[in-house]
Amino acid sequence: MARTIPEKTTNISRRTVLAGAGAAGLTPLLEPSIALAAAPSLVVYLHLDMKQRALQEMLSSALDGIEVTAVARYGDLQRQIASGASALLALGPVLASLGARPTVTGLAGGRDTEPYALLGGMRVSTGQVQRVGAVDLLGRKGTSTFVHEVLQTNVEVERVTKLEDMLRLLQFEMADAILLPQRIVPLMRKKSELTLESSRAPNEVSLPALAVLTPAGNTIADRLKKIPTSVKSELGVESWR
Incomplete structure (x- = not known):
């Protein structure tokens, strides 16, 4: 630490902290070349009451056929994004720091x-x-x-x-x-x-939101909306918009 x-x-x-990139001087990592990635691969950057491996396994099971990678460190996240991930599931401030816009947004209590x-x-x-x-x-x-x-x-x-x-x-x-x-x-x-x-x-x-980074990420967005209620609860959301 x-x-x-x-x-x-x-x-x-x-009243709501939606971004930290501008104030923190962080440089967006999303480059045009990343759009060439075709495989549906999801990077998850959430800190929950479970180990990252358990989080990865839970989402891999809920999103069968999607390659899921859960990371705990911001540096590891940056490397995963640079390698061509299809989509990113993270908090709003994280998406903003990378220059990514949410495609699917988590909701709790509306x-x-x-x-x-x-x-x-x-x-x-x-x-x-x-x-x-x-x-x-x-x-x-x-x-x-x-x-x-x-x-x-x-x-x-x-x-x-x-x-x-x-x-x-x-x-x-x-x-x-x-x-x-x-x-x-x-x-x-x-x-x-x-x-x-x-x-x-x-x-x-x-709350957690999904940013589609490549065309293949649209498949992940559609699948995420259908994950079981128990999985959504672990992520801290009740529904998706």
């Missing part, structure tokens, strides 16, 4: 965003915390910008690669609180031996 002390930013006021929360060993709020743990979603600078936008304030960001490592940041007092989807808060409380309090973050974050 790595520590980063972000530069001071201002004018963070969006909304395409979900609330995030701070979870810590004391009653936490955006004004009380100085160090916040977060999954390394967009690399050092991009993840810091993402956290700042969700919280509408500047904090020091401690990054981890996996969701399961978040509680260790609290256990070893490496962060005052961790930032995660509000729906995951009960699960993290159950896993932790600490007494944890939560506070809702000011901004919401886009």
Whole structure:
């Protein structure tokens, strides 16, 4: 894991965090040559309460005949996209960082965003915390910008690669609180031996969405809409639009 002390930013006021690419200075990776890829291959970049191999196997079973690759690191994602993937399933800020537009958008409760929360060993709020743990979603600078936008304030960001490592940041007092989807808060409380309090973050974050990167990706978009309800639930969505 790595520590980063972000530069001071201002004018963070969006209610929904849909992108981090522009503010983070990230360069889109989608080049015209990638459109030549023909095989239906799906790259999945989601950090859930399961290992990436289990996520890959779950979606491979639900999308029989589609080549599915699940990755946990932003650098690995960039390499997969550059190699010619047909489609990408990820959060909205990730799609934006790569210059990709969502073709199929996840919904929960009729909304395409979900609330995030701070979870810590004391009653936490955006004004009380100085160090916040977060999954390394967009690399050092991009993840810091993402956290700042969700919280509408500047904090020091401690990054981890996996969701399961978040509680260790609290256990070893490496962060005052961790930032995660509000729906995951009960699960993290159950896993932790600490007494944890939560506070809702000011901004919401886009739910998982699919970006079609090549013509072959249209097949994946159609198939994704038909996956079982149990699989959608694991992804944090109820339906697709």
